Amino acid sequence: MDSSAVVTPPYVAGPFALAPFRAITLAPRRVGDPASARVLARPYRSVPDRIRRWEAGGQLTRDVRPAVYLHEYTAGGITVRGLVGALDVSRRAATAADGAVFPHEGIHPAQADELADRMSQMQLNPAPILLVHHGREETRELLRAVRSEPPLHDFTDRAQQQHRLWAVRAPARVDALTAQLAGTRALIADGHHRYSAYLRLQRRDPGTACDRGLAMLVDQDDTPLFLGAIHRVLTGSRFEDVRAAAETVGIPFSELTHTAAVEALGPDTLVATDREQWAALQIPPRSGRLAVEALHEELVPALARGPHRIGYLHSAEDALAEAGPQVGTAVLVPAPPVDSVLGIVAAGRLLPQKATSFQPKPSLGVLIRSLTDG
CATH class of the missing domain: 3.30.1760 (Conserved hypothetical protein from pyrococcus furiosus pfu- 392566-001, domain 2)
Structure with missing residues (x-):
């Protein structure tokens, strides 16, 4: 295949599901610091050892129990909140009508393969892909209750992004979120190639942690991402x-x-x-x-x-x-309206390359998922 060819990524089939996972989080002084990228740099096979050394040195923490995380970040005066969990990518949809996650741009297969190889060697999903959807009021009400409690983390990073994180672990809350999100139809706002890398990893190693990939789901009616040109x-x-x-x-x-x-x-x-x-x-x-x-x-x-x-x-x-x-x-x-983009992808069409720019994106290192934790 021509390495420059652009192809349509497969659709993930419903029901939409975000599973709890044990988050790895860089120390606040490390988040947003370009130098921190070296923990995820080449050689990628050495990343697991680097993660262990950074953890021993107090430069990152690993949550002791799985959770779905509510991540709120503020950058440039815009506050965004989203649920971060392990997205189920184990099922493929035959048609757009059966889909739960919708790409709106094509991808280069060679680039997706490279990212899949990198994640496999690192044994990590280094950052969540960004998804947007129109959420439900009952979900917003549940998350307001979560936000009324003290956050797990509250800090300003080196890039001056402000972050607050809550861990949703109570079985009743996790079950409620699972039921409320099952019918979600989410648009990929950022991370088309990483999404495609998740699908490639799942094909290579089904029935493992690769059945899921790290994702952040933002309610565009609550704290919308800015869609620029x-x-x-x-x-x-x-x-x-x-x-x-x-x-x-x-x-x-x-x-x-x-x-x-x-x-x-x-x-x-x-x-x-x-x-x-x-x-x-x-x-x-x-x-x-x-x-x-x-x-x-x-x-x-x-x-x-x-x-x-x-x-x-x-x-x-x-x-x-x-x-x-x-x-x-x-x-x-x-800049295209979000609902127009949603209508296009629901009809099974793609937009040209780089047709959208969703902002702001969270700093690297706030939430990382290990593929060795299941």
Whole structure:
């Protein structure tokens, strides 16, 4: 298979389930510190020994009893809460209608294989994938009761993220969460390749700890992740090339001033610029289609020149800095609504690569899962 090929990850079948596990947590002074990444660095087969040395030296702790964890973190003024547990990935769904976990981007199989090999050697899930869903009020009520109790951990890390962790261990609470979450249909917000690595590990070693993978489930109606845009730079494609392609595929192309073009950016409007010329591209309405889909499915294939490379930038300023008449054209992309993304994946479709940016993500090291604990 072509190592650059993008494929659709399988769907995990319901019922959705997050099992308790014994969390490994780095010491607060280590969380958010880039130097801490060395405990999970090459050679990966040495990671279990490093974990044991760090534990003996008080640089990490291992919970004595399994739990599903409620993790609350605050970064940049945004507070996010989610349930962290061992996600059941042992069953595959035949169709999207049977699915419990929905990817919205394709993956590179070679990259997923590499991550699976790495986790196998480390004997760890080093960080949870992020899932979002529309939660139930009864679950929010249960978690309010959990938050009324003293947290297991309460600290600010080296990256200035604030963290609070509660361990949900009482059998009655765990059973209630299991019942309430069983019908969940969750969208992968971050971690498509790690999710695919979980599935590969499960195929290799079924009936073991690899039947599950570490995941954090965020209620988007309670403490939503911010969904931002990822802009494009079409290196090697001139402003005139974009204009001609738009005319070819029937996308209205309107030259505007800088200010008017930026103001026109919206759910159905892209903005193209080489920093000297600016234009708004009005995407014709079609049921359920996002502007970023039209960009990659219609506009880019119709370009007569390039792009030699597509750059993906999280800020408009960074995208504009890489554009120019002799370099390429920046295309500013609107952030897609969460419900639109959910509707697309429920219909069995995928979005183009890097169509979404869910933020903020938690610092590495708050919750790690060992594959040797079951």
